[in-house]
Amino acid sequence: MAAVVVRDLSMTYRVPVRQGGLAAALKSVVRRRYREVHAVRDVSFEVAAGEVVGFVGPNGAGKTTAMKMMSGLLHPTAGTVEVLGYTPWQRRTPFLKQIALVRGSQPTGGLQELTVLDSLQYQRVLYEVPAGEYRRNLDELCELLELGPLLERQLRALSLGEKMRAGLALSLLYRPKVLFLDEPTLGLDVSAAAAIRRFLATYAGQTGATVLLTSHYMTDVESLCRRLILVDHGSVQYDGPLDQLSARLSPYKLIRVSAPSAAKEDFADIAEVVATHDISWDLRVPRDQVARATSMLLTTLDVVDLAIEEPSLENVIDRAYREGV
Amino acid sequence: MNSRIPQLVAIRVRNQFMDWSGAWWFTVTLVANHAIGPLIGLVVWSAVMPSGQAPVSYYVALVAVQLLTASFENHTFSESVYDGRVSHDLLKPQPVIIGPVGENIAIRVWMGIFGLPLTVVTALLVGASYRWSEALLAVPALIGAAVLRFLWTWLLALAAFWTERVHAIVAFGNILIFLLGGTAAPIALLPEPLRSIALALPFHAMLGLPAEIATGAVQGSDAGSAILLQLGWGVAFAGVAAVVWRRGVRRYAVIGA
Amino acid sequence: MRTVLKVARLFGAGFSMSLRQTLAFRVNLAFDIVMAVVQLLSTLATVLIIFSRTDSLAGWTRPEVFVLIGTFELISGVKTTFVDPNLANFPTRGIREGHLDHQLLQPAPSMFLVSLGTAAPLAAVQIPLGLVVVGMGVSMGGQVPGPGAVVVWLLLVGAATVTMWAVGMLLASLAFWASKLDLQSLYGNAWQFARYPSDIYAKPLRFLFTYVLPLALIATVPARALVRPFDLSSVLLALAAGVVAVGLAVVAWRRGLKRYTGATS
Numbered sequence: 001m002a003a004v005v006v007r008d009l010s011m012t013y014r015v016p017v018r019q020g021g022l023a024a025a026l027k028s029v030v031r032r033r034y035r036e037v038h039a040v041r042d043v044s045f046e047v048a049a050g051e052v053v054g055f056v057g058p059n060g061a062g063k064t065t066a067m068k069m070m071s072g073l074l075h076p077t078a079g080t081v082e083v084l085g086y087t088p089w090q091r092r093t094p095f096l097k098q099i100a101l102v103r104g105s106q107p108t109g110g111l112q113e114l115t116v117l118d119s120l121q122y123q124r125v126l127y128e129v130p131a132g133e134y135r136r137n138l139d140e141l142c143e144l145l146e147l148g149p150l151l152e153r154q155l156r157a158l159s160l161g162e163k164m165r166a167g168l169a170l171s172l173l174y175r176p177k178v179l180f181l182d183e184p185t186l187g188l189d190v191s192a193a194a195a196i197r198r199f200l201a202t203y204a205g206q207t208g209a210t211v212l213l214t215s216h217y218m219t220d221v222e223s224l225c226r227r228l229i230l231v232d233h234g235s236v237q238y239d240g241p242l243d244q245l246s247a248r249l250s251p252y253k254l255i256r257v258s259a260p261s262a263a264k265e266d267f268a269d270i271a272e273v274v275a276t277h278d279i280s281w282d283l284r285v286p287r288d289q290v291a292r293a294t295s296m297l298l299t300t301l302d303v304v305d306l307a308i309e310e311p312s313l314e315n316v317i318d319r320a321y322r323e324g325v
Numbered sequence: 326m327n328s329r330i331p332q333l334v335a336i337r338v339r340n341q342f343m344d345w346s347g348a349w350w351f352t353v354t355l356v357a358n359h360a361i362g363p364l365i366g367l368v369v370w371s372a373v374m375p376s377g378q379a380p381v382s383y384y385v386a387l388v389a390v391q392l393l394t395a396s397f398e399n400h401t402f403s404e405s406v407y408d409g410r411v412s413h414d415l416l417k418p419q420p421v422i423i424g425p426v427g428e429n430i431a432i433r434v435w436m437g438i439f440g441l442p443l444t445v446v447t448a449l450l451v452g453a454s455y456r457w458s459e460a461l462l463a464v465p466a467l468i469g470a471a472v473l474r475f476l477w478t479w480l481l482a483l484a485a486f487w488t489e490r491v492h493a494i495v496a497f498g499n500i501l502i503f504l505l506g507g508t509a510a511p512i513a514l515l516p517e518p519l520r521s522i523a524l525a526l527p528f529h530a531m532l533g534l535p536a537e538i539a540t541g542a543v544q545g546s547d548a549g550s551a552i553l554l555q556l557g558w559g560v561a562f563a564g565v566a567a568v569v570w571r572r573g574v575r576r577y578a579v580i581g582a
Numbered sequence: 583m584r585t586v587l588k589v590a591r592l593f594g595a596g597f598s599m600s601l602r603q604t605l606a607f608r609v610n611l612a613f614d615i616v617m618a619v620v621q622l623l624s625t626l627a628t629v630l631i632i633f634s635r636t637d638s639l640a641g642w643t644r645p646e647v648f649v650l651i652g653t654f655e656l657i658s659g660v661k662t663t664f665v666d667p668n669l670a671n672f673p674t675r676g677i678r679e680g681h682l683d684h685q686l687l688q689p690a691p692s693m694f695l696v697s698l699g700t701a702a703p704l705a706a707v708q709i710p711l712g713l714v715v716v717g718m719g720v721s722m723g724g725q726v727p728g729p730g731a732v733v734v735w736l737l738l739v740g741a742a743t744v745t746m747w748a749v750g751m752l753l754a755s756l757a758f759w760a761s762k763l764d765l766q767s768l769y770g771n772a773w774q775f776a777r778y779p780s781d782i783y784a785k786p787l788r789f790l791f792t793y794v795l796p797l798a799l800i801a802t803v804p805a806r807a808l809v810r811p812f813d814l815s816s817v818l819l820a821l822a823a824g825v826v827a828v829g830l831a832v833v834a835w836r837r838g839l840k841r842y843t844g845a846t847s
Contacts (some may be wrong), residue, residue, distance in 0.1 A: 073686050075840050093585075096689035109684025111700060113603040125595045129778065273651055354767045361771045365778070372640045372782035373632055493613045500624045509628040516634040 003087075003178055003210040004047040004070060004229070009278030011040040011065050011234075037063040041234040044077070047212065049177075051206050054242075055214040062234040063214045064182055071101040071180050078136035083178055095125055099178045100171035104186030112156035116147065116166050119155060120173060127174035134173070139310050141169045146309045161192035168196070174201065179204075180265025181213040184219055197223050218313040230320060231246045237324065241315075249320055250311040252288050257297055258305035270296050279304070333419050337427025337537065338434075339509040345435050355432075357438045359395050361386040362508045367451065370510065380511045382453040385444060386463070386536035387507065392440035393433050394531060395472045396478035401428045403485035406577065415574065422479070422570075429475055453540055462548055463539035469555035474531040476562035486573030495558075501526075508532020513542060525557040589694050594611055600667075600701040601712050614704040624653055625777065640781035645747025647779065648719030650805035652712045657742050657800055661750070661773070667702040669750050670766045673757040677784075682842075695834055720808070727808050734817060738804035742826040743760050744839045745796055748827035751835060758838030776800040 014034040047053050052203060055063045068074045070081055072088030072095070081088055082165040086095035110119055124134050142148060145165045150158065158166060164184065171179070180247035185193040201224055204211050221228060221242070228245055230238040238245055255271065256282045264313070267273050271293050285293045290308060302320055331576045345352065367384035374380070401423045405411045414421045447453075481498045503509055506517075506528035515523055523529050534551055537543040543551060604610065629651060634646045642650070676682040676696065683693040722725060727735075753765040763800045772795060775783075778789050780798035791798040806816065 068683075071687060073683050074842065091686065091692070093689045096687060099687075101683075101687055103683075106680060106684075109681060111603055112600055118599060118602065122595055122599055126690060128689075155625055159596055162698060350762060350764065354764060354771075357768055357771050361774050365774060368782055368787075369632065369778055373636045392742070488609075489607075490609065490613045493617050494615060497620060500620060504624055504627055509624075510631045514635060515631060519631070 001044045001049065003049040003051075003084060004045075004212065005082040006046070006066075006070065007044050007067065007080045009040055009043040009069060009081060009178050010038070010077050011037050011062070011069060011074065012036055012077045023149075038234050040069070040076070043078050043231070043234070043236050044079075045229060045236060045239055047210055050204075050208045051227060052213065052225050053227045055229050055231055056218075056317055057214065057220060057231035057237075061231045063231050066231065067101070067180050067182055067212065067214060071099060072096070073101075075221050080162040083189050094184055095173060098176050099180065100176040101180040101182065102164075102184060104164065104181075104183035104188075105193045107163045110155070110198075113154055115152055115154055116158075116169070117151040119166070119170055120151075123170050123173050129174050133175075137173050137175060141172060145169055147152075161188050161195075162193070163178075164188060164196060166324060168199070175207060178210045179212070179277075181211065181215075183215055184213065185215065185217055193217070193219070200224055218317060222313055230317075231275060232321065232324070237320065239257040244317050245320075246310060247287065249316045251287055252284045252311065253287055254309040254311060255288065255290070255293065256305075256307040256309065257298070257301070257303060258284065258302050259297075260299075260302045261302050264265065266301060270300075294315065328393055330420070330423065332530075333423050334427055334430075337423055338430045341428045341431035341502065342434060342459065345431055352435045352439050356392060356436055359391050359436070360388050360440065362503060362525045363391055364447070365448075366508055366510070368410070371513070378542075380514070381451050382448075382455060382540045383511055383536050383542065385448045385451065385453040386455070386539040387533065387580065388447060390442045390467060390532060390535045391508070392436045392444070392468065393467065394474040395433065395436060396429055396475050397432065397492050398425050398429070398475070398478045398482035399485075401419070402424050402479070403491040406485040407489070409451060411577070415577075423581060425482075427478060433471070456541065458542045459544075460539050463535045466538050466548065466552055466555065467535040469552055470531050470535050473555055473559050473562065476559060476566060477502075477527065480566045480569065483569045483573050486576050492498075502528045502532055505529065506531055507536065511542070512537070517544075527562070530555040530558055545574060585691070589691065592690055593696070596809055597700050597701045597703065601703045604703050611704060615707050618705065618711065622655055622708070622715070625655075626715070634719050640779055642779045642781065643723070645719045645723030645736045646805070646809045648722060649716050649809050650779055650801050651777065651806075652714070652715030652717070652719055653739065653805045654801035655715060656710050657713030657739060657746060657796060658773070659706060659712055660743050662702065662705040662708060663744055664698055664701050665747055665750050666766070666770070667700055668697050668709060669754045672766070673711045673761050673764055677757055677842075686839075691764065692839070693751060693772075693832070696754070697747065697803070699742045702731045716808070717841040723809065725809075731812070734807040735804050738799075738807050738817065738820050742800045742804055745799060745820075745827045748824070748831040749795070755831070755834035755838040758841050773800075776802070779805075787837065792819075796827070799823050 013036075015037055016032050017035045039272070043062075043066060057063050060062070066073065069085055070088055072091050075089050084095065084098055086092055088095065108119070112121070120138065121130075124277065129137070133293050142151075145168060145178070147165060147169055150166060153162075155163070155166065168184075181200070185196055188196065197220060200211065200256055202211075203209065204224075211224070213220065213224060226241060229236055230236065230241045230245070238248075252273075258281045259266075262279075262281065264273060264276075267281065267283060271289075273281055274284045274319075277283040283293070284322045294308065297306065363384050366387070367381060370384070371379040371381060402411075405414070405424075411421070414424055475497065478495060481495045482491060484494050488494070505523040505526055512520060512523050512529055512533050530551065534543065534555070538548050538551075600661075620827060629647055630645070632639060637643065639647055663672040672682075676685075682696070685699070688695060697790055750766070750769060750787075753769050756763060756765060776797040780788055783791060788798065803816050803820050806813065
């Protein structure tokens with residue numbers, strides 16, 4: 001059974017608009033003018049239990065709004081969402097006990113003067129976690145997230161990376177079945193982000209939780225998600241395996257050749273040269289011609305080194321944002 | 326530098342005034358907050374005193390005085406000590422007190438803009454009346470009270486250099502003003518030992534005095550000597566404040582932000 | 583029933599957390615308790631000053647006014663301890679800074695979390711202080727109220743507390759429609775009108791404070807139950823007001839949540 005079912009989901013809200021200047025300001029006191037913003041338009045998809053899905057899209061695409069609707073924070077203007085069989089915005093207790101939303105911009109809520117351990121204990125009462133399970137989950141999370149030194153510290157005194165780890169611990173204490181992550185590695189340094197990614201991969205693998213993740217960092221998406229949903233201007237532009245998106249958007253691959261004695265003309269029949277640095281040459285080759293081009297290079301030139309690269313996901317996505325899918 | 330001070334204050338007032346123009350709702354809540362005390366006093370004492378003797382005009386005048394003398398240095402100044410912003414001001418080539426003075430004046434102007442219509446409406450509703458001569462005589466007393474109340478709150482706000490609980494200290498100071506300054510009861514109606522104490526203390530000079538002059542309760546030469554008393558207290562507060570300021574800054578420099 | 587138990591447990595946990603947070607700063611303990619006492623003394627001083635000039639304040643004798651002030655202090659204490667710390671910041675911290683989002687994700691009634699999730703434990707000193715003042719009023723009056731009167735008083739104090747909470751909730755819900763509006767401080771100001779017997783207010787104001795913004799029901803009506811003969815109509819009025827207020831609050835909150843479009847993403 002699908003864990004998350006979204007059908008024709010839409011969110012439209014009105015924002016007041018006003019031209020500059022004093023006259024317009026005075027007029028707006030009497031009569032307000034509004035503009036409609038279609039944050040999410042007719043979005044539909046299904047996520048099976050245990051899947052890890054990545055949402056990407058430019059800022060303002062509607063990813064966070066969609067996530068808030070799926071977790072029950074917002075009422076959509078149209079469409080339906082079913083998560084674990086429940087309608088999220090009815091916010092039934094059994095539903096809330098099985099989901100978690102962690103936002104990179106604000107990983108921990110609640111009283112900031114409390115220690116991490118105090119907050120965990122409050123979560124235990126809130127989510128009615130039985131004592132034995134609490135102990136077990138806590139020990140496991142402590143080990144995976146390296147919480148030991150953090151337990152006695154106040155929430156507000158933690159660095160961003162530490163707050164993220166604490167926030168994840170607070171949210172996973174009650175083993176939610178569906179985990180919504182909104183930019184979990186926002187602002188983290190390279191090691192901290194890698195640690196979070198490793199943790200999420202382990203957790204998802206071990207518990208079979210369904211994970212929906214938004215991120216602007218392609219490393220997150222590449223390392224964690226097999227499936228990618230690209231959202232732009234409020235609609236789904238692409239929904240499918242990660243590698244197929246690259247293939248669709250970027251029908252080329254990059255071949256890097258190091259050939260000391262080569263000259264530009266030597267490549268004329270093989271492939272397009274896009275860059276050159278000293279003895280190495282970058283060639284752009286259509287995917288279906290990679291094998292042929294490679295064998296021609298190896299036979300006609302004195303090749304010292306050769307590498308075939310996928311265009312980086314960053315470039316692919318950048319192109320998707322700018323030109324569409 | 327001394328000739329620039331009025332100019333600096335004026336600039337500060339103008340900036341703060343503009344700054345506050347966006348916070349009109351906050352000003353409304355401030356006005357409501359401060360008008361409540363005298364308004365309740367009005368109702369209570371109208372019920373206590375036989376009709377005709379009720380201090381109606383006094384309390385309506387008191388609303389205006391309260392709004393125009395309210396001081397918030399614990400918010401404008403003390404908070405800047407707590408979060409370290411005062412360091413910026415200490416490095417500027419102007420006395421730090423100019424900032425709070427400017428903000429104080431700007432806030433009072435805004436409170437006046439929102440509060441005076443309220444006072445006028447209340448006066449009309451309850452039938453308060455004043456004589457022009459007395460109202461005019463009350464103006465210098467009002468200015469004296471405004472300065473004096475600023476100095477008192479400023480002095481208390483300086484406690485921020487020593488303690489985190491400046492808001493509690495200022496609240497305590499406001500309770501003293503409430504009880505002995507003329508809001509809980511007009512000074513004339515206080516029972517005896519309390520009344521003489523209240524007249525000797527500066528709180529009456531900060532709040533009730535201008536209202537009493539405006540209603541004719543204090544007249545002529547009494548008014549004159551009361552204003553002189555205001556001056557005396559003002560000088561005393563200013564002197565103490567200067568000493569406390571120097572000690573405070575020294576402590577701040579030692580302890581750090 | 584399970585929800586009630588859970589809410590009770592959460593309430594206890596929230597109070598315990600708030601207490602721990604407060605105890606982190608020991609100096610505050612002394613200051614806050616002293617402040618509560620001083621403020622109460624200031625009110626009592628005002629009453630003594632009033633009664634140095636007259637024997638009756640709109641028909642209330644001095645012991646009766648003491649009972650009223652004690653009742654007011656008691657309910658005020660509940661408000662300041664349990665309700666104000668949460669609702670005061672609701673428009674800024676809750677809606678604009680997104681704290682509400684965290685609360686909406688938690689498996690407990692949102693109205694509870696938003697209004698009673700944390701506490702200011704030290705303000706609770708007002709509750710025993712209020713009881714002491716009520717006791718003083720009773721002993722000054724010389725007449726000990728019968729057990730029936732005490733029960734009615736307790737009932738009305740309960741109704742007043744519920745009404746107080748509901749009005750606060752209702753005003754907070756308005757932030758969903760106009761998030762810049764901070765009505766809690768205005769509520770706190772209007773609250774001061776309940777400090778004195780509502781009989782001192784002229785008829786139109788008295789009507790306002792009984793039927794529209796039920797401040798008279800906070801202290802005047804319960805105090806009357808303790809020092810005056812039993813009056814069924816005011817008891818029914820107080821209970822009805824409580825029910826109506828809670829109903830309005832729930833409706834406003836639910837509608838507001840539907841409208842909620844969240845803090846900026």
